[in-house]
Amino acid sequence: MAEPVTAIGLMSGTSLDGVDVALIETDGESVAGFGPAATYPYAPEDRALLVRAIEDAKPLADRTARPGVLAEAELMLTARHGEAVARFVAAHPRAAEARVVGFHGQTVLHRPEIALTVQLGDGVGLAKALRAAGLRPGAELVYDLRAADVAAGGQGAPLVPVYHAALAKRLGLALPMLFLNLGGVANITYVDGENDPIAFDTGPANALVDDFMKERTGVPVDADGACAAAGKVDAAALARLLAHPFFAQKPPKSLDRNDFKTFAAEHAGLAGRSTEDGAATLTALSAATVAAALPLLPHRPRAVVAGGGGAHNPTLLAMLAERLGVEVTPADALGLSADAMEAQAFGFLAVRSLKGLPLSFPTTTGVPAPMAGGISVTLR
Template sequence: MTQGWIKAIGMMSGTSLDGVDAALIETDGVDVRRLDHAVFVPYAPELRERMRACFGNRGATNTEHVVADDLTQVHVDAVNMLLEKSGTLAGEIGVIGFHGQTVFHEPASGLTRQIGTPDMLAYKTGIPVVADFRLADVAAGGEGAPLAPVYHAALMKSAGVELPVAVLNIGGVSNVTYIDANDELLAFDCGPGNARLDDWMLRHTGNPVDLNGATAASGNGDPMVEVKFLEDPYFDRVPPKSLDREDMAARIDGLVGDAKLNVSDGAATLANCSVAAIVAGVNHLPAAPQSWFVCGGGRHNDYVMKTLNTRLGVPVRSVDDLEWDGDAVEAECFGYLAVRHLRELPLSFPGTTGVSEPCCGGRLYIPKKAA
């Protein structure tokens, strides 16, 4: 493909299972222009539960393809909504970056599975789609995650902040990107992010989120649960390293259940565990970051943000303070990675996934005909 700037749509369906984020950017695969157009399309509760039932599947089941098609249709709807909102024609978009939905991630076994139907997305939108972003990295011995660091670094180049700096994404799993003046990226999954707290709230209140962290703020965390949680050997592993959404689930649920906590105390305890995992990650960084910038749904949890500020001892701010869209960063990232695929530029690096050398990735799906 010829060099130059390409308009790309990036899409993300995270482990929180709330819905699909879609965002429009323009990039040459190195630098990026944020266009400040993004949409969110929620999953219907019935589809969300069918997707949740796919978690932990090491291989495709007989009904998984139906779930994949249905979640892909939500992505189609999100593309159409984004095009309408931004006043952009489908023909102006060079590529869509389609992450799909992670249902199983065990890189030590050479497995990472994202479900979705990229050829259906290409067919229905008439736009080329890049998907299967993680497979090449895992096949080459990498963790397959996180993939956002190269995008975080591209955005941070023009942010004008003092280095080193950390970009923290708090989704279902939390991950950190460490950026210093030497352009050497280090990144890894810290631990459970929102996943355990979201599941706790859904189970006890019927609402799959602790809105603004109000429930956690009204409770008292159990410090012994946190201490026992940090005994998990994952926290001593030297990065790069990554987690599946369901990793540590049984352990944490058992600790909280054994402690017989009420709803608010359980929420505070789980939020504190998420924070503790992030703070423990500082031990694996070359130097303490001067500041932390947080993206993802977790930045809306005031209790988590306040506790992070206290425990890290340096400013912890939303990436929105940098005039980024903290809800759209992950989606934008996959538009950026899609263009890097077209340019044959690497998506992952030894310091971000543990792969032995910079690794290209993704697979291109050309529409069979215009939608």
């Protein structure tokens, strides 16, 4: 292992809940250790602005354009990331010595079929904020990590699999194994210890349930899956939803957070069902679409590790275990962090980017050859 460096990873995911900040020690190939991590929630008005930005991004054809509220949202998002790092450094002073920062930004549109992916976030502006937050001059900020892959013909997602492969080396679980990320969208990484990881998005994880709960209750989450646990799955509605051709489509494949929003509204028929039954049905959909991905893998996984917000939902985890026929272990139970994993990954990817190492592979995004990526700016 080469000499590890201290890196900060920043992630704002499709659940739109806040800014995740995590410290990691890595050489970009292996993980030497984990530092502290924290989530800084968005205020309700910030989240509402991001929701509006996603709507305004729908007609975009130019990834640099910022019509409607997109410019305002980008300023807010960049400021919130700077504030999050400042709070993180104040709480964990050794973070100020980080040599690398990986900045994912906020995805507001993902349309790889037209070679377009859009992440809000001003890298140059954030670099200035990071200096004000106490990070040392000479540190490198790496951002815009998906664009090169999409420009080369890849899906641009998922990008975390190469980090999952590094984690698999630390865990020593039976192979092949599956990492399952349960954010707004669900994606899997298949690791066999010999070949490049295989990865793809499987379907909605929390996005449909969150939107449904927001509409019904005003709160955009089914906390601990309690509502779904109290409901009954509508088997007919689930069958209609599973008929979507995406679920049987061979990888590579990736999703935008809202790809199933209209389809679910048209085919789920949940308007006349109780909130509990609706939550149960949409949660079952998330589990069923992961199960539908197993036939697309070379071999059945012998272990499954769950991360992302959905890893805290016992109802979803139980449905997954039942449908997969494999025990699903939350990342936290293995000494990892379900909440920090993606932020850690972008610190790891930033180090890889600076070394010119590939972030994505033909088996993860469908890019023609292993692909490096990212733009770096030096803190002054």
